[in-house]
Amino acid sequence: MFPPAQPNFKSHFTELLRPALNEMAPPGLDVDVEFARPKQASHGDYSCNLAMQLARPLHQNPRVIAASLIDALSASPYLAKVEIAGAGFINLFLKISVKQQFPRYVLESGGKFGHSGIGAGRKIQVEFVSANPTGPLHVGHGRGAAFGASLANVLAAAGYSVTREYYVNDAGRQMDILALSTWLRYLELNGVAARFPGNAYQGEYVRDMARLIYKAHGARYVHRPDLLFEHLSWEADADTEGRLDTLIANAKRLLGQDYAYIHNFVLTEQLGDCRNDLMEFGVVFDTWFSEQSLFDSGMVAHAVQLLEQRNYLYRQDGAKWFRSTDFGDEKDRVLQRENGQFTYFASDVAYHLNKFERGFACVIDVWGADHHGYISRVKGAIQALALDPAKLEIALVQFAVLYRGGKKAPMSTRAGEFVTLRELRQEVGNDAARFFYVTRKSDQHLDFDLDLAKSQSNDNPVYYVQYAHARVCSVLEQWNGDDAALVMADMSALDSPVELSLLQKLIDYPEIVEAAAKEFSPHLIAFYLRELAGEFHSYYNATRFLVPELSLRLARLGLVAAIRQVLSNGLELLGVSAPDKM
DSSP: OOOSSOOOHHHHHHHHHHHHHHHHSOTTOOOOOOEEOOSSGGGOSEEEOHHHHHHHHHTSOHHHHHHHHHHTOOOOSSEEEEEEETTTEEEEEEOHHHHHTHHHHHHHHGGGTTOOOTTTTOEEEEEOOOOOSSSOOBHHHHHHHHHHHHHHHHHHHTTOEEEEEEEEOOSSHHHHHHHHHHHHHHHHHTTOOOOOOTTSOOSHHHHHHHHHHHHHHTTTTOOOGGGTTTTOOOOTTOOOHHHHHHHHHHHHHHHTTHHHHHHHHHHHHHHHHHHHHHHHTTOOOSEEEEHHHHHHTTHHHHHHHHHHHTTOEEEETTEEEEOGGGGTOSSOEEEEOTTSOBOHHHHHHHHHHHHHHTTOSEEEEEEEGGGGGGHHHHHHHHHHTTOOGGGEEEEEEOOEEEEETTEEOOEETTTTEEOBHHHHHHHHOHHHHHHHHTSSOTTSOEEEEHHHHHOOSTTSHHHHHHHHHHHHHHHHHHHTOOTHHHHTOOOTTOOSHHHHHHHHHHHHHHHHHHHHHHTTOTHHHHHHHHHHHHHHHHHHHHOOSSOSOHHHHHHHHHHHHHHHHHHHHHHHHTTOOOOSOO
16 A cells, blocks of 8 residues: 655655765765656666765766665665666666556645645745835835745645744935925925925825825925925936935924925835735745834934944944954945945844744745845845854846846836736736746746746646646546545556656646745746646647546546646746636
């Protein structure tokens, strides 16, 4: 009988080789037993290079070492044979009967097939998206959202206790720029002629927020606008960041307590829009963490004080500097300016201190690839706070570049010239967007082809995978039998090369999920699903399923039902639906 728990073949084979390895290896030599999947079926189901790893320290021919390792192997209920190949590879072949029993395990496990306990309930946090709430999410943010959500799903499937978190930058300068931009548009609605800075936020959504304020409050927030531009002239180079800061300071002085209303209104509007957009995209967060709360609670001041107590700060020109060069950064960083204001970096240090104080065994930050230089200073601050920087993992995500009609779409939030995530979803659908975003490794460049995403062709990866699922559903609908009969069906008729390859593909799925969790690489799931769909489509086109012979019919239906289950499970991890019909 097939064992009730899914066999982990790599672990099993490692244990078979371990006694001989311990006996043969020189004292102190630490060697990992690694297995790969051969590209050709004739080379076995698993291949191990252990003999070649031992060749140099043992000063022996690797084929001789391989023969000794094989001779020392204990009997295995799973192995059909073991061979030496090439320079000394150990190729292992599973028994066909073991492969044939695997659809039963898939069908019995159902939606849990592929799940594991490697995380063993360890608390892990994934913080992703965390875009400034200064405008609608664009397609660049969408890739971080799809990656972070899929990674969190994969980690949860691997047994981790996952917290999904969005860090709300509600205390910084960008929010002040948005508040100023909205107030200037509001003044225009009240008939006040005010030159709008070219480096303020230009999008139509800013005008929309201004209209909402005007509709609700009329001229209530018109406060001596003539004084807003006091001591400012508008030369050709007027749109500098310094002038923008002066306008913000003047607006705060003129509006007084009313500035808080404008600021909170635009924050609430944009954050609400962001939350809804992500929810519609299937991305849900457990925690929305406010940056402002770090200041209000005194955590920023506390973190800076801790660094000072540990002698990692120094004063220069009235400012407090963190010695980040001690930790590999290219230069030291200011934590507190001479005017007493804390920097963005100071709040980031406090935020990461807070993460570790919440007891996470591992913290994963999903950042844009342009933040690569930020890694050393953040990890340095963690180490300076006597915490373990190895517990912070950084996953870098390249922004996706959208192409429509062969032309690149612009991506400037301030200029208001960008394609929003919502527009993308409306055009290609959530499924295509979620799948396309994770078809490549997160730190690799991604060109998002809208024409391909909308096409119903084998070149469209999400259509190709979903179509495989729908085809299985169609076959089982034509059969119109009881799915429970497939669980206990005799699978011994599955002996063709194509069927054995598909069976091995099912066996591979849990290993793929485990690798995706360990390597923070949900794209491995997408690759796997495309390969599985490809093998199934070939099988479908060449095979009759509803054959007269009952045992063969049930065996083939059991195989495709298991394939359907794995396709469904994998798509669910990526946040993509598995349609019954297309």
